[in-house]
Amino acid sequence: MNNTDNIWHPFTQLKTDTNTLMITKTKGVVLYDDHGKEYIDANSSWWVNVHGHSHPHIGKAISEQFNTLDHVIFAGVKHPKAIELSKRISAILPEKLDKVFFSDDGSTSVEVALKMAIQYHHNNNSDKKRIVALSGAYHGDTFGAMSLGERGYFNEPFEPYFFDIECLDFPQDNLDNHFLDQAKEIFAKGDVCALIVEPLVQGSSGMRMYSVQQLESLMKLAKKHDILIIFDEVMTGWGRTGKLFALDHLDVHPDIICLSKGLTGGTLPLGLTVATEKIYNAFLSDDKKKALLHGHSFTGNALACAAACASLDLFEQKDTWINIENIVKEHSNFREFISKHPMVSRTRQTGTIIAIEIKIEQQTGYFVGIRDLAYDFFIENGILLRPLGNIIFINPPYCISSDQLQFIYSKIELFLNKISKDA
Ligand SMILES: *Cc1c(COP(=O)(O)O)cnc(C)c1O
Numbered sequence: 001m002n003n004t005d006n007i008w009h010p011f012t013q014l015k016t017d018t019n020t021l022m023i024t025k026t027k028g029v030v031l032y033d034d035h036g037k038e039y040i041d042a043n044s045s046w047w048v049n050v051h052g053h054s055h056p057h058i059g060k061a062i063s064e065q066f067n068t069l070d071h072v073i074f075a076g077v078k079h080p081k082a083i084e085l086s087k088r089i090s091a092i093l094p095e096k097l098d099k100v101f102f103s104d105d106g107s108t109s110v111e112v113a114l115k116m117a118i119q120y121h122h123n124n125n126s127d128k129k130r131i132v133a134l135s136g137a138y139h140g141d142t143f144g145a146m147s148l149g150e151r152g153y154f155n156e157p158f159e160p161y162f163f164d165i166e167c168l169d170f171p172q173d174n175l176d177n178h179f180l181d182q183a184k185e186i187f188a189k190g191d192v193c194a195l196i197v198e199p200l201v202q203g204s205s206g207m208r209m210y211s212v213q214q215l216e217s218l219m220k221l222a223k224k225h226d227i228l229i230i231f232d233e234v235m236t237g238w239g240r241t242g243k244l245f246a247l248d249h250l251d252v253h254p255d256i257i258c259l260s261k262g263l264t265g266g267t268l269p270l271g272l273t274v275a276t277e278k279i280y281n282a283f284l285s286d287d288k289k290k291a292l293l294h295g296h297s298f299t300g301n302a303l304a305c306a307a308a309c310a311s312l313d314l315f316e317q318k319d320t321w322i323n324i325e326n327i328v329k330e331h332s333n334f335r336e337f338i339s340k341h342p343m344v345s346r347t348r349q350t351g352t353i354i355a356i357e358i359k360i361e362q363q364t365g366y367f368v369g370i371r372d373l374a375y376d377f378f379i380e381n382g383i384l385l386r387p388l389g390n391i392i393f394i395n396p397p398y399c400i401s402s403d404q405l406q407f408i409y410s411k412i413e414l415f416l417n418k419i420s421k422d423a
Pocket of ligand 1: 108110138232236260
C-alpha cells in the first residue's frame with residue numbers, strides 16, 4: 001500500500017518502504033494496530049519507553065501538571081516542577097554534576113554540551129578547539145551532533161558542512177587498546193577541548209560495547225590533559241546498562257552528561273545537559289556575552305518536567321529494579337543459548353540490552369537485505385523490533401514479563417532457523 005497520508009516519515013524511503021504500521025493504542029509493553037493486532041514493543045519505541053506505555057503514574061502527573069501550570073517562558077522565569085527535577089537529577093548524579101540546562105531532546109542536549117565545552121574554553125581565553133569522538137558514534141541528527149558522528153550513508157549530503165573532529169578507532173574487543181595509543185598522540189598536542197563518548201555502549205552503530213576498564217583508561221588520559229569529558233547517556237541512561245546510568249559503573253566521572261530518551265519514561269520530549277560547577281562558573285561574568293546564549297521555545301516545559309519527576313518516582317520503586325534484574329538474567333541465559341546457533345556470528349549484552357549479530361556473506365551495514373527480512377518477520381509475528389543492519393537487539397520496557405521475553409527469544413530462534421534453511 002502506498003503512503004497516502006500527509007506524513008513524511010523519519011529514516012524512511014517512502015517510495016519503497018510502504019508497510020507503515022497504524023498504531024491506535026498503547027498499553028504496557030503492547031502496541032495495538034487498527035485491526036486490534038498486538039505487537040510487543042521490543043525496542044521500547046526507539047529506546048525511550050522504559051516503564052511501559054501509558055503508565056498511570058506518569059499520566060496522572062502530566063494531567064495534574066496541565067491543570068496547574070502547562071508551560072511558561074524559561075528565561076527570567078522558573079517554576080516548581082523544573083526546580084524539583086533539577087534538584088532530583090543532581091541528587092542522583094555524582095557529586096559534582098549539579099548544574100542542569102534544559103532542552104528538547106537528545107540531539108539538543110548534545111548541542112548544548114558542545115556549546116558548553118567550546119565556550120568554557122573561550123571564556124577562559126584558552127584556544128583549545130579540537131573535539132575528539134569515537135568512530136561509529138551517533139550523537140543525534142542536528143549539525144553539531146552529526147559532525148561528531150559516523151560519516152557516511154546517513155549524512156553524506158551534509159558532510160561538506162560538518163566541522164572537523166578527531167576520531168578514535170572503536171576497540172575491537174576488551175583487549176584492544178589501540179584507541180588509547182591514538183588518544184595519547186592526539187591529546188599530547190595540547191589543543192583538545194573535549195572528548196565525547198557514548199559510555200560503554202554505542203547505540204546506533206549496532207549496540208557495540210566496550211569495557212569499563214577501557215573507558216576509564218581513556219578518561220584518565222583525558223583528565224591528565226585537562227580535556228572536558230562529555231558523556232552522551234541519551235541511550236545508556238535510565239537503567240539500560242543495569243544501573244541507573246552508565247557512569248555508575250565507573251570510578252572516574254565526566255564533566256558533562258547528556259540525558260533524554262528514557263528521561264520522561266518516553267512520554268514527552270525533554271533533554272537535559274548537566275555540567276559541573278567548574279564549567280558553570282566559567283560563564284559567570286559582568287560581561288553578558290559570557291553567558292550561555294542558547295535556548296529553545298519549549299525549554300523547561302512543565303509537562304515534560306512532571307513526566308520526568310514521575311519517571312524518577314518509578315525508579316525509586318524496588319519493583320522497577322527487580323524487573324531490570326530479571327531482564328538482565330533472562331537475556332544472559334538466552335545469550336548463552338543463542339550464541340551456539342550456526343547463523344549467529346557474535347552476541348553481546350550490557351544490562352537490559354542484548355545484541356545478536358547474524359552471520360552474513362556481505363559486509364555488515366544498515367541496508368543489507370537481512371534487516372528488512374527480519375523486520376517484516378517480527379512484525380508478522382507480533383513483535384516490533386527494528387534491527388540495525390544484521391544486528392538484532394532487544395531493549396524492552398522494564399515491565400515486560402518473562403513470558404513476553406521468552407516469546408521474543410523463541411521468534412528470534414525461529415527467524416534464525418528460517419534463514420539458515422534458506423541459505
Ligand atoms: C537517540 C540518541 C541521540 C539523539 O537523540 P534524539 O532525541 O533522537 O535527538 C543522541 N545520542 C544518543 C546516544 C542517542 O542514542
